[in-house]
Amino acid sequence: MGVGMDPGRDHEFAEFVDGRFTALQRFGYLLTGEWHQAEDLVQSALTKVWFHRNSLRSSAALESYTRTVMVNTSTQWWRRKWRGETPTEQLPEHRAQEQYGSIDDRDLLLRALATLPRRTRAALVLRYFEDLPEAEIAQIMGCSVGTVKSSVSRGLARLREHELITAMSTPVQKEARP
Amino acid sequence: MTDDLKQKFEQLVADPPPPSTLPSQAVFARVRTVRRRRTAGAVILAAAAVVAVALAITNVTDVNGRPPVSNSPSAPTTIVTPAPTSAVPTTSGTTNSASNAIHTPNTPPPSTRTTGNPPPSSTSSTPVAPPVAPPLGVHVSLKSTVQGRSVTFKVTLSGSTLVPTGENGRPLSTSGIDFVDLLGGTQYFFGDGQQSGSDAGAVNCVSGTQRISKKQTYTLMNDSGLPNASGTHTYAKAGTYTFKYTVNYCSASGWKPVTKTTRVTVR
Numbered sequence: 001m002g003v004g005m006d007p008g009r010d011h012e013f014a015e016f017v018d019g020r021f022t023a024l025q026r027f028g029y030l031l032t033g034e035w036h037q038a039e040d041l042v043q044s045a046l047t048k049v050w051f052h053r054n055s056l057r058s059s060a061a062l063e064s065y066t067r068t069v070m071v072n073t074s075t076q077w078w079r080r081k082w083r084g085e086t087p088t089e090q091l092p093e094h095r096a097q098e099q100y101g102s103i104d105d106r107d108l109l110l111r112a113l114a115t116l117p118r119r120t121r122a123a124l125v126l127r128y129f130e131d132l133p134e135a136e137i138a139q140i141m142g143c144s145v146g147t148v149k150s151s152v153s154r155g156l157a158r159l160r161e162h163e164l165i166t167a168m169s170t171p172v173q174k175e176a177r178p
Numbered sequence: 179m180t181d182d183l184k185q186k187f188e189q190l191v192a193d194p195p196p197p198s199t200l201p202s203q204a205v206f207a208r209v210r211t212v213r214r215r216r217t218a219g220a221v222i223l224a225a226a227a228v229v230a231v232a233l234a235i236t237n238v239t240d241v242n243g244r245p246p247v248s249n250s251p252s253a254p255t256t257i258v259t260p261a262p263t264s265a266v267p268t269t270s271g272t273t274n275s276a277s278n279a280i281h282t283p284n285t286p287p288p289s290t291r292t293t294g295n296p297p298p299s300s301t302s303s304t305p306v307a308p309p310v311a312p313p314l315g316v317h318v319s320l321k322s323t324v325q326g327r328s329v330t331f332k333v334t335l336s337g338s339t340l341v342p343t344g345e346n347g348r349p350l351s352t353s354g355i356d357f358v359d360l361l362g363g364t365q366y367f368f369g370d371g372q373q374s375g376s377d378a379g380a381v382n383c384v385s386g387t388q389r390i391s392k393k394q395t396y397t398l399m400n401d402s403g404l405p406n407a408s409g410t411h412t413y414a415k416a417g418t419y420t421f422k423y424t425v426n427y428c429s430a431s432g433w434k435p436v437t438k439t440t441r442v443t444v445r
Binding site: 010013014015017018021022025026029030035038039042043044046047050051072075076078106109110117118119124125128129131141142143156159 | 189204212359
């Protein structure tokens, strides 16, 4: 069910949203560190993209532009600093576990990522999770390739000096999932 | 390290929760909400324009149907008579036209009337100086609230800045945007070795863009981005610390920092 004047374009957009939502949500999670915020971020970004969908002819352009909007929106949210409330379905119970040193890898990495500036974090995620070339990252982030290189380099250096990452880099035996 | 990082990223997002609704439906619902808001905004704007025009029209004529300001020689002159100062019976506080007010026996002597009358220029239009744009600059005021070793910092920003341009080279939208989001990022040092701040994002300061004046008060967040981010900063040891706050605003010659410091004592 579309909302625009062109049902064909709306149908294409809906297909793109339903098909790529999970991938975008994963990207959003690495930007925000929280699944519900990630879903909110993706929906906000796609809403903004919908108003510009006619100028984006290909699906690749649509996705690239969506990632651009996600990076900018996430930075904007961070600058506004209104994350006083974190939406969650269940009360977190991992705090008590942390006191006894039982911290799982995911939490460690999330905490390390959270110490990075937003755009540095975005550059790292685009480079090492999305496997995008630096030129494309530069296009998405609206900056030069040199800026991307320095951001990624600074981000990696920050992660390396982070004690949590030092702990994470030791091999951990994961239990096989049933 | 990088291979390890990619692997960890993959593990981190391995099991995303299912979306609460069909994604496309949720997005279209948001689009409809945004469109409704935009329509409502346009209607309010149009209504405000109609009210402004109506006010302007009603201001053209006074209750007697005359223009309140007139420079035409043939137009009647308004003379306001003051309260009577002599025993002559008069009608005080009346407003008359020049054609009959001066020669009416009930009016005070001319000298008395003259001193009470406003100068002629007050009833004629005076040249209005064009509004002077406020100078560019941001004033910062800090207020700290200490509770034990935890301190809450409130920042009030006021002043004028040029509107920065976004990635597309156009000035950022200023409607509904906080003042701090139109500035070039902040940096603050708590005085105990810890610091935080906010990134300006991909914005540029270009001379010649429109200027905007705003005021905003907000509470600083420490540990930004961490899950336990809060509005207070807790010092590990008692003592007196110097808190330093810097914000950049867009001036005609580029980004300019404004720094403010305050001392806090925790016990």
